[in-house]
Every structure is written in C-alpha cells, then in structure tokens.
Amino acid sequence: MNKKRFILSLLFIVFVIASLLIGVSSELTLKSLLSGNKEAYNVLFRSRMPRTLAIILSASSLSIAGLIMQSLxxxxxISPQTAGTNDAAAFGVLISFIFLGSIPSYYRLIFSFVFALISSLLFIFILNKIKFKNIIYVPLIGLMYGGLLSAVTRLIAYETNTLQLLSSLNLGTFSHINVLNGSMLLILVPVLLIAIIFAEGFNVASLGEEFATNLGVNYKKVLFLGLIVTSLIAASTYLVVGPLPFLGLIIPNIVSMYYGDNLKKNIIDIALLGSIFVLANDIISRLVIFPFELSVGFTMGITGAIIFILLIFKQVKNND
Structure with missing residues (x-):
C-alpha cells in the first residue's frame, strides 16, 4: 500500500467511527459499547450502521460512476449530474408512480434505471455528433440537456399533481436510512465489483474507439457496459438518498491530479476519497444545527461548488 492510500484509509476509518458515534441518541457512546449496553447496540445496528454503510456505498459508487463517465x-x-442521468432517473420514478401508483421500490428502480440508461445512450449519441468538443462546452451541453429533462419532469408532475413526490426525492439526505429502506443500496455491491473487474476495459476505451479496437477491446460493448453500470448507480442512489451534488464530478478529478488517469489503479482511491468527502459533509450536516440536521445535499452543494470552481480555474490555467 502506498503512502497516499494509507493516509486515505486512515482518514476513512476515522470518519466511519465518527459517523457511527455522532447523533442525537445519548445512549450510543464508546463507553456504553464497551460496557455491553443493549440500547447502545440497538441504536448502532438499527440506525447508525445502516446509515454509514449507505453513505459508503452511495459515495463510492457515484464517485466511480463519475470516473467511468469521464473515461468513456x-x-x-462529465458526471451523472452533468450528463442528465440523475434527471432521467427522476423522470423514470415519476412515470412509474403516475402509471402504476404506489409500487414496491424495486419496481421503481427498474423504471428509474431504464430511463437513466436511455438518457445516457442519447447523451453519448449527441456527444458523438458534436465536432467541437471543448472540455467546458460539453458539460454545459449536458447541463442544458439535464435541465430540459428536469423541466419536462416538473411539468408532468405539476399537471398530474405529483410535485410532492419529486420534492421528497430531491432532498439528498441519509437521515431516513435504516435497516429496511437502506437495503436496496446493497445492489451496488455487485455493480461495484463489475466496475472493478472491467476497469481495464474502461481505461482502454478512454483512448478512443479506433485505438481500443486495435488493442482488441470491443469498444461498443465496453461503452454499453459502462453506461449500464453508471445508470444503475445513479438510479439506485437517487431513489434511496436523492441527489448528491458534485460527487461524481470533483472526486475523480482530485484523484487524477495526484495519481494520473489510470482508471484501474485509481478506482480504490476514488472510492475511499468519495466516501471520506460524503462522510465529512454528513457529519457537518448533523452538527451545524444539532440536535437537528441539514440535508447533506445542501452541505455538499456548498463544499462541492467551491472545489469545482477551483478545479475549473486550475484547468483554464493549465490550458493557457
């Protein structure tokens, strides 16, 4: 293990412990755990552990999804947020509710995933038709595309009196996570494994279709697999947690600044840094107005925007 990954691992452990111990309940303390207090372990296993696990799974998954989208x-x-993937996932959830009513969450996930995948394929198609692919203009097109999807979704929600459903999905919070409703995020475990297994293929695909084909990689197959992975991650995290701003955008960029652009080598570090970033923001959200808490999406919107602006200035400076 290199020094940087060792530091990330230590920080990850520290923030995980802090996430488990910080909360409204005074029953859960390190002392009560060591003394075998049953109420403390009840709070730990029913509330704190599911929440922390949900943060780790969603944060690492969205960070890796951003890395895959940037490579492809x-x-x-480019990330699920700037490519309209999240907006398409919300559209899918709305359509499922309008036509099928209150169905189980896993059925909503199917709708959300299908719409996110179709939207991602359409965005890549649009991207391939653009001749002038400036590094700044492309995400702006993605944001306009996502804005159009969001506007259509809100219009349909307004006409069908389902705006409350969209409001509940757009919170971006882990406060409601428990053993039952957080279990849907477990689908991300095999998705993450697929991303790690095919990391080399995604890495080669980032060199372009012609180069990848010359190296014996089926570019279109890898592209489609990458879009399936990112769409499933975006759909499941959006449905359970809501939007987590800037996560898939800034984390891959920060890691690539220090580790280079090798997707296979960076994927673990990106998962660790993404988890640390969300854990830190979630802890801040819990402490700012304690015993109440802010939406982590709100906190990440502020910290993520600051980091994103710095990254843009750095990119523009490097281009000059």
Whole structure:
C-alpha cells in the first residue's frame, strides 16, 4: 500500500467511527459499547450502521460512476449530474408512480434505471455528433440537456399533481436510512465489483474507439457496459438518498491530479476519497444545527461548488 492510500484509509476509518458515534441518541457512546449496553447496540445496528454503510456505498459508487463517465466521454467535467442521468432517473420514478401508483421500490428502480440508461445512450449519441468538443462546452451541453429533462419532469408532475413526490426525492439526505429502506443500496455491491473487474476495459476505451479496437477491446460493448453500470448507480442512489451534488464530478478529478488517469489503479482511491468527502459533509450536516440536521445535499452543494470552481480555474490555467 502506498503512502497516499494509507493516509486515505486512515482518514476513512476515522470518519466511519465518527459517523457511527455522532447523533442525537445519548445512549450510543464508546463507553456504553464497551460496557455491553443493549440500547447502545440497538441504536448502532438499527440506525447508525445502516446509515454509514449507505453513505459508503452511495459515495463510492457515484464517485466511480463519475470516473467511468469521464473515461468513456473523454471529458473531465462529465458526471451523472452533468450528463442528465440523475434527471432521467427522476423522470423514470415519476412515470412509474403516475402509471402504476404506489409500487414496491424495486419496481421503481427498474423504471428509474431504464430511463437513466436511455438518457445516457442519447447523451453519448449527441456527444458523438458534436465536432467541437471543448472540455467546458460539453458539460454545459449536458447541463442544458439535464435541465430540459428536469423541466419536462416538473411539468408532468405539476399537471398530474405529483410535485410532492419529486420534492421528497430531491432532498439528498441519509437521515431516513435504516435497516429496511437502506437495503436496496446493497445492489451496488455487485455493480461495484463489475466496475472493478472491467476497469481495464474502461481505461482502454478512454483512448478512443479506433485505438481500443486495435488493442482488441470491443469498444461498443465496453461503452454499453459502462453506461449500464453508471445508470444503475445513479438510479439506485437517487431513489434511496436523492441527489448528491458534485460527487461524481470533483472526486475523480482530485484523484487524477495526484495519481494520473489510470482508471484501474485509481478506482480504490476514488472510492475511499468519495466516501471520506460524503462522510465529512454528513457529519457537518448533523452538527451545524444539532440536535437537528441539514440535508447533506445542501452541505455538499456548498463544499462541492467551491472545489469545482477551483478545479475549473486550475484547468483554464493549465490550458493557457
């Protein structure tokens, strides 16, 4: 293990412990755990552990999804947020509710995933038709595309009196996570394994279709697999947690600044840094107005925007 990964691992452990111990309940303390207090272990296993596990799974998954999308699009400012994937996932959930009513969450996930995948395929198709692929203009097109999807979704929600459903999905919070509703995120475990297994293929695909084909990689197959992975991650995290701003955008960029662009080598570090970033923001959200808490999406919107602006200035400076 190199020094940087060792430091990330230590920080990850520290923030995981802090996430488990910080909360409204005074029953859960390190002392009560060591003394075998039953109420403390009840709070730990029913509330704190599911929440922390949900943070780790969603944060690492979205960070890796951003890395895959940036590799496949060959643009550092592409992510599920800037490519309209999250907006398409919300559209899918709305359509499932309108036509099927209150169905189990796993059925909603299917709708959300299908719409996110179709949207991702459409965005890649649009991207391939653009001749002038400036590193800044491409994500701007993605944001406009996502904005159009969001506007259509809100219009349909307004006409069908389902705006409350969208409001509940757009919170971006882990406060409601428990053993039952957090279990759907376990689908991310095999998805993450697939991403790690095919990391080399995604890495080669980032070099372009012609180069990848010359190296014996089926570019279209790898591209489609990458879009399936990112769409499933975006759909499941959006459905359970809501939007987590800037996560898939800034984390891959920060890691690539220090480790280079090798996807296979960076994927573990990106998962660790993404988890640390969300854990830190979640802890801040819990402490700012304690015993109440802010939405982690709100906190990440502020910290993520600051980091994103710095990354843009750095990119523009490097181009000059």
């Amino acid at each position: 699009s060959r643009n550092k400012f």
